Amino acid sequence: MATTLERPVEPPSARAGTDRGQRPSPAGWAARGGVVVALALISLLYVFSNKEFRSDALAAAVVLAIGALSLNVLVGYAGQISLGHQAFIGVGAFTSAYVISQSNQSFYVGLVAGAIVGGLQAVVLGLVALRVRGLYFALVTLAWGFVGENSIFRSRGLTGGGAGQPAPRPGGFTTDRAYLLICVIALTVVLLIDWRLVASKAGRALQAVRESPQVAANYGVNVRAYTLFAFGVSGVYAGIAGALFASQRTNVVAVDFTFALIALPYLIVTVVGGLRRRGGIVLFALVYILGQQYLPDLAKHLHNRFIIDNAGFVVQATSGVLAILTLIFQPDGLGTVTAPIGRWLKGEPFVFGSRGGAGAEGLSVRP
Amino acid sequence: MPGFVVAQPLVFGLANGAAFGLVAIGLVLIYKSSRVFNFAAGEFVTLGAFGTYVGSSVVKLPYPLAMVVGVLFGTAAGLATERLVVRPLNDRPKVTVLVATAAVAIVLIPFELMIGKVKPFPARPAIHGVGVKILGVYVSPQQMLIMLALALSAIGLAWFFGRTDLGLATLATSQEPTASRLVGIRLNRISLLTWGTAGFLGGLAGVLLPPVTSNFTAGFGTTSVLISAFTAAVLGGMTSIPGAFVGGIVVGIVQAMAQFNVNKLPGLHDLPGPNSVAILVVLVGVLLVRPTGILGKEA
Numbered sequence: 001m002a003t004t005l006e007r008p009v010e011p012p013s014a015r016a017g018t019d020r021g022q023r024p025s026p027a028g029w030a031a032r033g034g035v036v037v038a039l040a041l042i043s044l045l046y047v048f049s050n051k052e053f054r055s056d057a058l059a060a061a062v063v064l065a066i067g068a069l070s071l072n073v074l075v076g077y078a079g080q081i082s083l084g085h086q087a088f089i090g091v092g093a094f095t096s097a098y099v100i101s102q103s104n105q106s107f108y109v110g111l112v113a114g115a116i117v118g119g120l121q122a123v124v125l126g127l128v129a130l131r132v133r134g135l136y137f138a139l140v141t142l143a144w145g146f147v148g149e150n151s152i153f154r155s156r157g158l159t160g161g162g163a164g165q166p167a168p169r170p171g172g173f174t175t176d177r178a179y180l181l182i183c184v185i186a187l188t189v190v191l192l193i194d195w196r197l198v199a200s201k202a203g204r205a206l207q208a209v210r211e212s213p214q215v216a217a218n219y220g221v222n223v224r225a226y227t228l229f230a231f232g233v234s235g236v237y238a239g240i241a242g243a244l245f246a247s248q249r250t251n252v253v254a255v256d257f258t259f260a261l262i263a264l265p266y267l268i269v270t271v272v273g274g275l276r277r278r279g280g281i282v283l284f285a286l287v288y289i290l291g292q293q294y295l296p297d298l299a300k301h302l303h304n305r306f307i308i309d310n311a312g313f314v315v316q317a318t319s320g321v322l323a324i325l326t327l328i329f330q331p332d333g334l335g336t337v338t339a340p341i342g343r344w345l346k347g348e349p350f351v352f353g354s355r356g357g358a359g360a361e362g363l364s365v366r367p
Numbered sequence: 368m369p370g371f372v373v374a375q376p377l378v379f380g381l382a383n384g385a386a387f388g389l390v391a392i393g394l395v396l397i398y399k400s401s402r403v404f405n406f407a408a409g410e411f412v413t414l415g416a417f418g419t420y421v422g423s424s425v426v427k428l429p430y431p432l433a434m435v436v437g438v439l440f441g442t443a444a445g446l447a448t449e450r451l452v453v454r455p456l457n458d459r460p461k462v463t464v465l466v467a468t469a470a471v472a473i474v475l476i477p478f479e480l481m482i483g484k485v486k487p488f489p490a491r492p493a494i495h496g497v498g499v500k501i502l503g504v505y506v507s508p509q510q511m512l513i514m515l516a517l518a519l520s521a522i523g524l525a526w527f528f529g530r531t532d533l534g535l536a537t538l539a540t541s542q543e544p545t546a547s548r549l550v551g552i553r554l555n556r557i558s559l560l561t562w563g564t565a566g567f568l569g570g571l572a573g574v575l576l577p578p579v580t581s582n583f584t585a586g587f588g589t590t591s592v593l594i595s596a597f598t599a600a601v602l603g604g605m606t607s608i609p610g611a612f613v614g615g616i617v618v619g620i621v622q623a624m625a626q627f628n629v630n631k632l633p634g635l636h637d638l639p640g641p642n643s644v645a646i647l648v649v650l651v652g653v654l655l656v657r658p659t660g661i662l663g664k665e666a
Contacts, residue, residue, distance in 0.1 A: 081462060083406070083469065132654045135404050135461060139597050140654065143647040146594055150640030157637070260480075260586050264473045271466060306481075313477035320473035327467045328455045 024347050032345050055176035056248070057293045058286075062183040063244045065285035066190050067262075068269040069278065070237035076275035077198070078230035079210035080129055081138045083259075084145025085266050088235060090257035091148065092118040092242020094159050097167035097252040107170035111186075111243040118239020119232045126231030130224055145263055153254035164253035167246035183244050190237055191278055197233065198276075206230055265316060268323045277335025279342055284334050291315040371631060374502040376623035382510035382579060383595075384619015385517035389572040390596035391603065391611035392520065393445075393565030399541040399606050400561045403464045407448050407471035408596060411566045412588030413479060415441040415573025420488045420583075430493060434574045441570015442563055444475075449562035454555065472589050479585035487584045490577035513575045520568060521612050528608075537561065595622060598650045604660030613661060621645050 024032065046053065067089055074080045082088065095117040096110035105113075125144060129137050153159050173179050197203050205226045208216035213223045246252045256262075269288055273281030292315045299307035307314055326333045336352075344350040390408055397405045418440030422433030448471050456464050494508035528534040540547045540557045548554055572592065577583035599618040603610020625645035630636050638644070653660065 075466075081465070128651060128655075132651075132658075135465060136601065136654055136658070138404065138406075138462075138465060139594070139601065140647075140651055142594050142597070143643070143650050146590070146643040147640070147647045150643040151638065154639035155637065259590055260476050264469070264476070267466065267469060268473055271470070310477075310481045313481045317474050317477040317481075320470050320477070323470040323473065324452055324467055327459075327463055327470070328452075331463075 024349075029347070032347070035345065054290075054293055055180045057289050059176065059180045059183045059244075059248050061286045061289035062180070062187045063241050063248060064266070064269060064289060065282045066187055066237055066241035066244065067266045068273060068281045068285055069190055069194060070234045070241060071266050071270045072273075072275060072278075072281055073194070073197075073230055073234040073237065075270060077203070077206045077210065078227060078234075080227070080230070081135075082141045082234075083138050083263055083267070084141035084143070084148065085238065086257040086259055086262035087145045087148030087152070088118060088122060088238035089242040089245060089262050089266075090153050090254075091121050092239030093167070093246040093252045093257070094153060094165060094242075095239070096243035097165035097246045098158060100168060100247075101166045107168070107173075107247060110167070110246075111240065114243030114246075115236045115239040118237075118242060119235040122231040122235025122238065123228055125235075126228045129231065130227060145259055149254070149258055153257055159252070159254060164251045165246075166251050168250060169247045179248065183248070186240055186244055187282070190240065191282075193233075194237075194278055202226065202229065265319070268316075268319045271323045272319060272326050272333050274326075274333030274335025274338070275331075277333060277339060279338035280332075280334035280336075283338055288315060288319060291318075372627050373624075374504045376627040377620060378501070378504050378506050378510065379579075379627075380620030380623030381616060382506075382513045382619070383576070383623065384599075384616040385513045386572040386576040386615075387592065387595045387599045387619050388517045388612050388615020389520060389568045390592055391599035391615045392524065392608055393568040394596055394600045395603070395605060395608055395611045396561050397565050398600070400537060401453070401541075401558060402461055403453065403468070404461070404597075405448075405565065406465060406469040406589075406593065407444070407452075407475075408468075408565065408569050409589030409593030410472045410475040410586075411441045411444050411569030412573035412576070412592050413583070413586060414444045414475070414588075415570030416488070416490060416577045416583045416587070417479060417573070418570070419574050419577075420490065423491070424489070430491075434493065437574035438567060438570040441568075441573055442566040445562045445564070445566015445569065446559060448566070449559050453562065454558065472586075476586040476589065482585075487582035488577075489582050491581070492578035493575075507579070509575065509578045513572075513579070516571055516575055517612065517615070520571070521608070524564075524608055533560070594646055594650075595619070598646050598653075601650060602653050602660055607660070610660055618646070618649065621649055 067085065070088065071082060071085055074082050092114035096107075096114035099105045099113045100107060100110040125141065128140055132140055159165050168174075169179050170182070173182050205216065205221045206229075208219060208221050209223050209226050217223050245256075249256065265288070269285050270281060273284035292312050295311040295314060296308045299305075299311070330336055332339070340350055340352050390412060393411070394405055394408055397403055397408075415437040417437070419433045419437035422428045422436035423430055426433075426436075428436065448468065452467050452471055453464060456467055492507065492509040493512060496508050498505045498507040498511070500506075526534075528538055536547065536552045537557050537560065539550075540552055540554060544554060547557075569588070573588060576592070577587075595618050596615070599614035600611050602614035602617060603612070622642040622645055625641040629638060629641035629645070635641075
């Protein structure tokens, strides 16, 4: 019974179809190095320039990226689905705000508390997922989201009722620019965890469970444990995103955590960014938020009052259309673009298209 | 139990539940014919309400005509969803289709918000008046109208599936798509018909439900009707039209009872949103204890 999936000699998804003998020429390496240096320079220029450049929006984009990565763990890795992510994010946000302002702890304690409680609520939901099959579980998450939105986040003792709960930023990081740094560090940590998760035994086990729980069980993969594990990881990411969200807004109110404002946009970003495509998800989170930021400016040039007033809605509707087009024509989403770039940077030849990503059968769920 | 009210939530629950039942029947029709969970159903409802609002308040049509416009909005949304979103994803995993229908809601909700912002739209009843006093509670004409609509829809569907060739073809398609195609049934048309009917029923619910509370907000179909309708459908077994009918009524009553009475229970006087909690309890309860629902044959 104790047998587990053996690590393949060569991880098939990473190497399949590549001629391992073919390495880039010195010029090729120089080009790759140049791109990395250029990206690093742009980041440094941003950090050290005196000009304020929408740090608050960038922080919001980073929070959105972490939240979408949380959804990606469920939908992309575990083959589950969550339509109630406003509860996932909100639990983290309110826990952090409560710990900071009611228990007088530091922001960092709040962040950890948000991550832990976020993970715990997700594991409880995961226990339901073990019993309720496939698509029906989507309904449970939907109902859970509304319980969070309408009940838990409005209970006066926990969340301060309608007035909300203050969540001050940590000392030394109160400006938007400084706070962005914290968000970026958190995103980097989440990305590293996610990368190691997928590349490890747990990642392969989850892949096996996603493809077929029966086959996975026959190979000795503990389906229940790994499903709960995926829920826990997703909840922890969501808790981190929620805690960062709370202090980015500095005051948490229930009306921020609705189906239309959290669950749906996060799902779009995950789908359009590309399931199992970290790079694509982070990129589209940026595009989504910066789109909302720049569209009003663009509309001002066009003197279009309607778009100026409704930039957020225009971006959301457009992204929804993009999500449908993505599902129909390009299941890998933006990952189709980011994945080849990532492989190229690692020294492989530039081959457009995707390997080991979502593919046509990308969204699958336990039958 | 002291202080519990029964008659008033019963009336509210019956009327709301009838609207949930209409939407739930649409969900069941789609699930039966293509095994798809339609998360766009809530927006068929909102578009129904929206169409009535546009018809009566913007274009100034007579109210009955505005209601027709509302139902047409819902039907058109159903047909468009089938043709533009569901059909291209025919051979994909059902979860893909589920996410795609949710994306339809993602597209439609911002459009409604653009036009109306977050402020509620007014919705006036089809027939004015205080209504009839039953069990000491006034039942408004609008509430009676919803129940009548559910009853007529159920009878209409029973006739359609029991007595017409097209209804029989639809049932055949849901049981054996390949064999149905071999005997000459056009699956695409059946699918279009199913989605159109679901859009019609959703639109009808959207036309009739908002006047009960005299207003509606953008996206209300998704945020406050969809999950109740799904719970109703699950309660009825997801494949049974009478089940969805009964499930709708049960869910409506349970929600109204929770809304009116939960805060009177000891220790729960401060619980906000009791009807959301009630839905989660009913849904998880049914799925864990009796996944086949009350009248369904399969989960």
